[in-house]
């Protein structure tokens with residue numbers, strides 16, 4: 019990475035900002051684009067690449083959201099993600115980027131894939147209905163990287179992150195993932211501004227990885243991996259949503275009862291990644307779930323915790 023121009027697309031997002039922090043010590047020159055360079059617009063993307071000519075591209079820009087957002091904005095999750103991927107991946111090829119890292123997601127494996135899910139489970143069965151639009155777009159991005167490797171010899175790789183969380187997460191209750199939502203709800207319950215409501219039955223199982231660990235894994239993959247197979251990046255730390263809510267309540271100091279909202283979907287019953295391939299490449303995570311939740315809650319408070327009146 020030393021001396022390379024590394025473009026982090028989506029640098030204001032949770033993953034993008036963690037990557038910018040992680041790349042500080044790598045001796046590379048980090049490039050970012052202003053938000054006005056809408057990555058859905060091919061002409062703007064081509065122009066930006068022509069002017070900046072990155073050596074390495076990390077594609078962390080995407081339309082992202084939790085289960086409710088995915089289920090309720092299928093067109094945006096499909097269209098925006100397809101457009102961003104096509105434009106950035108092709109511009110990287112056009113400008114002869116040495117390497118590109120694309121990000122898939124554990125939620126794009128089949129809903130009922132055998133657990134833990136190995137990389138070869140992709141495209142072996144039907145998708146989870148709440149996020150099939152996003153999943154189709156992400157699968158297309160992975161396929162585009164594979165096709166560009168085969169036809170044009172581009173060293174474009176993909177990673178499959180599990181559910182991520184950490185500083186810079188989205189705490190909006192309608193569009194967020196579960197962990198930031200639970201942190202915010204536990205905090206509001208603690209200060210007497212709301213119930214600690216948990217969507218669904220609490221029985222689904224999820225695996226969580228801190229975003230700083232994920233950014234470190236991305237840099238490790240860029241340095242050590244070249245191949246078609248999208249590499250799973252998980253923590254092995256799996257909990258039920260009920261256990262997670264209790265852990266968050268303990269860390270935040272919220273003593274109230276959990277209320278379960280059965281009108282909200284559970285989604286996939288379980289999605290634990292088999293991350294043994296990545297372990298074989300010499301990478302393992304460092305941050306435990308309890309440590310990560312505590313530091314994320316600190317960051318939430320430091321950024322001025324929103325109150326229930328800010329809910330969208």
Ligand SMILES: NC(=O)C1=CN([C@@H]2O[C@H](COP(=O)(O)OP(=O)(O)OC[C@H]3O[C@@H](n4cnc5c(N)ncnc54)[C@H](OP(=O)(O)O)[C@@H]3O)[C@@H](O)[C@H]2O)C=CC1
Nearest residue numbers: 028030031032033056057058079080082121123179181182
């Ligand atoms: N968070 C998670 O649990 C997981 C994330 N991932 C993947 O990791 C990547 C990063 O996710 P995360 O950091 O959590 O998401 P964020 O929403 O925090 O970040 C995404 C970034 O992309 C930007 N972006 C979206 N659309 C455009 C566009 N049209 N043009 C330019 N920029 C755009 C967003 O800008 P703005 O906010 O201004 O729209 C935002 O800064 C994504 O590829 C996601 O699919 C995969 C698995 C799990």
Ligand SMILES: C[C@H]1O[C@H](OP(=O)(O)OP(=O)(O)OC[C@H]2O[C@@H](n3cnc4c(=O)[nH]c(N)nc43)[C@H](O)[C@@H]2O)[C@@H](O)[C@@H](O)C1=O
Nearest residue numbers: 084085088123125149194195196199216217218283284285
């Ligand atoms: C990372 C992954 O994220 C998405 O998949 P998901 O894991 O199902 O997403 P989630 O974090 O929103 O929910 C996890 C579980 O938690 C429960 N849950 C409880 N209470 C709240 C709650 O308050 N908010 C949310 N969002 N969920 C809650 C919720 O009902 C579900 O059972 C994909 O769409 C896809 O986009 C993707 O890539």
